[in-house]
Each structure stands twice: as structure tokens, then as C-alpha cells.
Amino acid sequence: MAWADPVDWAQLLDGTACPMCADAHLVTNQSSQLITELRQSYARLVHNQYRRGYTVVILKRHANELFELSDAELAGYWRDVADTAAAVQHVFGAVKINYAVLGNLCPHVHCHLVPLYVADNPPPLLDMGDGEVLLDSDRFAQIVADLRRELGRHAELSDGPVVP
């Protein structure tokens, strides 16, 4: 675990060496592509589409635990997560969405959205390393566009600013 090295872990906790602070806003980074900027977060499509629609929703500001957020930040962040999950379900027709805020490698608050489908029979735990599926770039870009459009539709219905 990242906390095995106290110096490294301290720099992840205080944000001075946080990889998500460095790249969560970029159009493309090593692990994912930006779908859209939301109220409190960036919604990103993970390159590894081992579950169709696997996305992450990354808090814009650096924080490590949910209880560090103000009421307004917490409410806005989970509205972002819920809107993204609704978009994923609308685009992909998942039977269940799994939501996980872990942060054992990088403690910066981010939520994994892992859609499950009728044909899936996963164990009750959530395994983000359960295989790797890389789509061709056209297909991947199409999914990003579909989710962005769907999230924009949600934004029109809500009060928060969503920048497509």
C-alpha cells in the first residue's frame, strides 16, 4: 500500500505529490479520458472498459476522506456521481451500478462507477483488476461523446453548472 512509505503517503495526503491533482482535468491521461467537468468533479471514462461504461468521478479539489468536505461540497459531489451513474445507465442499460471510493493507492477522493449487466456474475466484492478491455479509439470516443451528451441533458434539469 502507498502508506507503507510514510514520507510518500504524507505527500499524497497533503496533495504535494498527488497524481490526480496533476492530471484529473486533462482531456486524456494515462488511465482515462475526460467526459465533462461537473460542479465539484471531473467525470472520466476509464481506458480499461472491462465493464462497459466504467467511469471515475474525481473531486476537483484535493481531499482524502469524505468527512473533509463541507455540506455543500459533499452534496454537489454526490449529485455529480449520481448524475454520471444515471448517464451510464441510460447509455449502457446496466442492471446495477457499483460505486466505490477507495483511495488506497491515491487517497484523493474519487469514485469508481462500475456498471454490471444481466449476463455478469461477479463475486459480491468489487474487483477493478478483473481483466482488461481496451476499445478502439473511435468506439471509445463515441462513448465519451454519448456520456457527455447525456450528462449535459441532466445538467439542463438541475441547478449546477456543467461545462461540456
Added chain:
Amino acid sequence: MAWADPVDWAQLLDGTACPMCADAHLVTNQSSQLITELRQSYARLVHNQYRRGYTVVILKRHANELFELSDAELAGYWRDVADTAAAVQHVFGAVKINYAVLGNLCPHVHCHLVPLYVADNPPPLLDMGDGEVLLDSDRFAQIVADLRRELGRHAELSDGPVVP
């Protein structure tokens, strides 16, 4: 998965056969013990303490996905989860809290709070079946009391009603 049987799954989704609707409010049930009732949820200590402080925060009303909740419900629910996580960290000194809303066995919205400690070296995924530790009843009751007191202290600082 529960959705392998469409009839069973439909009754879990609509709440007519939801085990959490039946027992989330009880002082003791098969899997956990009530810590306290919060704004939108029940905080419960899981009998299996394979990670010290493993708790669940169960939404009071029946819903299957976060995007089914109103803004007020969503904000209140995550304040409950964050307050419970803060209490767990205060009582146990966890190095990181993991938060997971899955629902592949029972889709009723509930969040697993799994505290991790400096000595832990879990895989980056979250495995709620990674061992079983049952405490003696006195120790378990003491933890419930500690968390309830700590959550009560949070409640005094916030606007929400918390019934100890």
C-alpha cells in the same frame, strides 16, 4: 447474482421482498447491530469485524441507485456516511476509509465503510469476504457504544436530527 432470477430481482428492486427494509432498523439482525439512527439512514456495526470498525450505513427508505434520490436525500445520506466514517476514524485511528455502495446481492442503497490500518496491505480492490472475525459480545457492545457517542458528538455540531 440476485438478478439471475428475474422474478426475485424484481421483488428486490421494488422493495416487496427487500431484506434490508425488513431488518435495517432492528437493534440486532443477522449481520449487524444498530449504532444509531441518522437523518436518512441507519448506521450499523457489522458482526464480522475482519477490519476493526467495519460498519454499514443503510438508507431508511427503499431505493436501488443513488440517482433515485432527491438532492436533499442524497445530501443527507452522504452527510450520514461521512459522519459515520469520521466517528470510525476517531474511535479506531484508521489510515484510510473505504466506501462502497454495491448492492449486487441486495440492491437497497447501503454503504460499506471498511477502515484500513497502517499494518494492512490489502489489494487495491475491496474484499468484504476477506476473512471473518467475531468479537466477544462485551467488546462488540463497547464499540457500538463508542461509535454512538462519537456520532452524537457530531450531531451536536450539525443541523440534522440524530436519535441515539
